Amino acid sequence: MSDIPFSLDQLRILKAIAEEGSFKRAADSLFVSQPAISLQIQNLEKQLAVPLFDRGGRKAQLTEAGNLLLAYGEKIITLCQETCRAIEDLQNLQGGTLIVGASQTTGTYLLPRMIGLFHQKYPYVSVQLQVHSTRRTSWAVANGQVDLAIIGGEVPLELQEILEIIPYTEDELALILPPNHPLAEQETIVRDDLYNLNYITLDSQSTIRKVLDQVLTRCQINTSELKIEMELNSIEAIKNAVQSGLGASFVSVTAIEKELKMGIIHRAHIQGVEIQRTLSVIVNSNRYRSKASEAFIKEILPQFCSENHLASLDRLSKKNKDSFTQDKKIIIES
Amino acid sequence: MSDIPFSLDQLRILKAIAEEGSFKRAADSLFVSQPAISLQIQNLEKQLAVPLFDRGGRKAQLTEAGNLLLAYGEKIITLCQETCRAIEDLQNLQGGTLIVGASQTTGTYLLPRMIGLFHQKYPYVSVQLQVHSTRRTSWAVANGQVDLAIIGGEVPLELQEILEIIPYTEDELALILPPNHPLAEQETIVRDDLYNLNYITLDSQSTIRKVLDQVLTRCQINTSELKIEMELNSIEAIKNAVQSGLGASFVSVTAIEKELKMGIIHRAHIQGVEIQRTLSVIVNSNRYRSKASEAFIKEILPQFCSENHLASLDRLSKKNKDSFTQDKKIIIES
DNA sequence: ATTAAATATTGATAAAATTTATGTCAGATA
């Protein structure tokens, strides 16, 4: 009966091709030869009796059926990985993997500290950190590719039902200036000073930009009048640019601790303006929660959580659904 | 990286054992020998480094890990079966997407009717209509972003080799006037009358403008002497403007059926001048043609095709690359 | 026309799964 006309390997190959964009690179990423890929895909196409790629000689593009299979294949692979981890966890916490997602700022300055602590406690659990946009991170959590994430922006509307979103702590954004900037002399600066600065920022799609827009607008600052001199895609790069006197920027205070101490960047205080955003932890409560992620939530997260949010974090750590482990006892006997 | 330590076959074996209650009967139900089952389970246990059965000689009982894997395995198998069904459905036109491209006029007045018919016949296929310039539409077909398109202008030179361009039907452009315009009284008007009108047109890059220029020039009308009063970017807007007495315009007769019937727009006939353009179907024969687009070409297009072009349309529908149906050579030999 | 990049093809080889035949073991039978 119900023969399945494809193998997991074939699905993984398909996924690799989609990710790498070519048979050859997929072959490299899977550490096999290119013909192996070609042949597996050909077998797959034969078995399904559907072409999966449009071969235009130089590049191969997924057909509609190919895309469909890819989408399902990714789901299947994710489920298989979840299976592996469930079994690993069953053994103990002497192995397994924890995958944490984060956005630029939290991923660079907050999570490394957390992961360090976790690693000290559970040295046999391998931890992965994936830094992506809020949007992509949210989807990764929803799909189960990531166990939990800490983000600073809004979760896409379509995921707000699915994900557990727990306010976690406040992140303060600071205006930073080169230390030799005239305004750096003053104790505080005033709103109008903001219009005379040149800014270096992340790209306009970034969460920090969106949050900044919102908060500044609320403080009666017209963000469209701020002169943006340069857009860079890394916070470290921005800091270097500011330090070199190229302009001002807004960054999380957690990102500039070192630089402030060394006096190579100046933090300006704006009279009557305080820019805060709330960082949130997101998890997918409908999925199996691994022992490792349970431990992270219970033992690491509280150490960095602001007090007013500790209660909701605690509630989360109690909400682990024991998915579907014991709903079937099968005993083989005569 | 993420190697999956089990195969779908192994999961199916595990499931069969659970269902049948013994290795031997599982073997029978899967039409393989009993050792095959034993070995596969042993491999599985080796790869997962977990015993799945408690062997007590006569009977084998699932361990906790075995139960866990079984529960996940069943989920995975179900998802795989769903995948098969989705792909089968796509073949049988019980799903999938058809993307049709068109220019303003055809997209507004011709294609909606076609798509309506198609949708009646294949309600589970979702149809998308993309209205763009001839140029952009042509590229979309070349890239495979659009399955097929109907256009009124010239395909860019660099794509003429790649695309199949099939003359499809003639579209007549009519001069339209406000019904209370003095010229609307006359049975026909003469060429020189054209120079005394104010025109409302699409922008000068539009296909209709280019075609119009060509055809009118061929009729010895100096298009640069025609007074263009206004450029609008929608045909509906143009009709409304003409109707309100703002000027004259040239539009496809298919665009003004309703208005003529209601008498709110007047169509003027110019003595000795008939403005026609040829609409063409374009497809990319080098790409896999989805079942849905095949059906559209075979069953919908002919209904709106002018007779003199039916033959070439028919030729097109036979030119589908039967990709890999024919390579199932079965050779019988010793 | 030539080159370069990407995929397909081929024939040899290695790896894996399956089979047949046989071995082992626990418990039922006598």
Place this chain on the structure above:
DNA sequence: TATCTGACATAAATTTTATCAATATTTAAT
């Protein structure tokens, strides 16, 4: 206790499948 039996394990041979190296084909770019 000895023996039989049903259920799984093991071994060697066989078949099937996957992989590789080498090479051909195709096509886009120069």
